[in-house]
Amino acid sequence: MNMKRIIAAVSALVLTSCAYSCGTETKDSTAEKATEAATTAEVTTTEENTTEAETTTEAEEEEDEENYETGDASLDNVRNQDEIGDNEILVVSFGTSFNDSRRLTIGAIEDAVEKAFPDYSVRRGFTANIVIDHVNRRDGILIDDIDAALKRAVDNNVKNLVVQPTHLMNGIEYDEITSKVANYSDAFEKVVIGEPLLTSDDDFKRVETAITDWTKEYDDGETAICFMGHGTEADSNAVYQKMQDLLANDGFKNYYVGTVEAEPSLDDVIAKVKEGGYKKVVLEPLMVVAGDHANNDMAGDEEDSWKSAFEAEGFEVKCLLRGLGENENIRTLYTEHTQKAIDSLK
Structure with missing residues (x-):
């Protein structure tokens, strides 16, 4: 409650008290009520300001408790x-506040796209405002959210806009991207949205090859190689089971796919690994970045992390903290999706 509201509240009470005093109360009691009202209002204001301060302090403390180094x-x-030019490729990602991973994954994808399409300016947009705000508060660096990135394209008079998501699947976030882009579509002569990583059967096959080649040094017959995806309540969550089935059908019997927030679950993966009789486990994120989920839900020391859960079952665990964006073959697949989108403009 601000001071104007306090004054208004006190004035109203004074007027009400005066009207009532014409009957039974004295001017002294009226003054006392007004004083009490002002005191109450001041206490309420103090409490509200304290709550706001506490909320701000809590957010700052959460960042202070970030006792791990995320990079420069x-x-x-x-x-x-700005100064984008006529042609732009807007690479849209969920984002991460882990600075090194952001540079080595999302940044590497953007660099690969820029190298492949020199006639286009490559720009960035994140869909996670919580990530944007965190990086801005902690590091003083502001990353465009998708609305800001699209407005920047409009303000720069971009004619041909290609939006390439780095998302794993065509799910809820991908739908949100298409919806936001549609709101700006009339501002461009041509606009197109590229496909996410896992779209066609060929995409699945090539991602399978990329991740198995990447981890073949651990494929020694007694090690289970487990990939942790995010998971979603949407139908698109089926991509994880599809990848699991593909791995099994292609003879990668010691490869397992699970999710943090959906199915297959961690319990499902542990059960399969135990059934296989493996002694060691390698954990790696099936995510573009190695951010909060990879560092905490997968490799953290908390008892509910994947690492801790496997260790509790007696397995020797090794965590590979690298996102899919660090894999050259994955980056190539993204650039090919971008090429397909550009070809559709012709």
């Missing part, structure tokens, strides 16, 4: 420059 944010190209 200044090394990452946030790609929010």
Whole structure:
């Protein structure tokens, strides 16, 4: 409650008290009520201000408790420059506040796209405002959200806009991207949205090859190689089971896919690994970045992390903290999806 509201509240009470005093109360009692009202209003205001301060402090404390090093944010190209030109490729990602991973994954994909399409300016947009705000508060670096990135394209008079998501699947977030882009579509002569990573059967096959080649040094017959995906309540969650089935059918019997928030679950994966009689476990994120989920839900020391859960079952565990964006074959697949989108403009 601000001071104007306090004054208004006190004035109203004074007027009401005066009207009532014409009957039974004295001017002294009226003054006393007004004083009490002002005191109450001041206490309420103090409490509200204290609550706001506590909320701000809690957010700052959460960031202070970030007792791990995420890397130098200044090394990452946030790609929010103007002077874009007629042609733009907007690479849209969920985002991560882990600076090194952001540069080595999302940044590497953007670099690969820029190299493949020199006639286009490559810019960045994140869909996770919580990530954007966190990086901005902690590092003083502002990354465009998708609305800001699209508005930047409009303000720069971009004619041909290609939006390439780095998302794993065509799910809820991909639908949100298409919806937001549709709101700006009349501002461009041509606009198209590229496909996410796992779209066609060929995509699945090539991602399977990429991740099995990447981890073949651990494929020694007694090690289970487990990939942790995010998971979603949407129908698109089926991509994880599809990848699991593909791995099994292609003879990768010691490869397992699970999710943090859906099915297959961690319990499902542990059961399969135990059934296989393996002694060691390698954990790796099936995510574009190695951010909060990879560092905490997968490799963290909390008892509910994947690492801790497997260790509790007696397995020797090794965690590979690298996102799919660090894999050259994955980056190539993204650039090919971008090429397909550009070809559709012709």
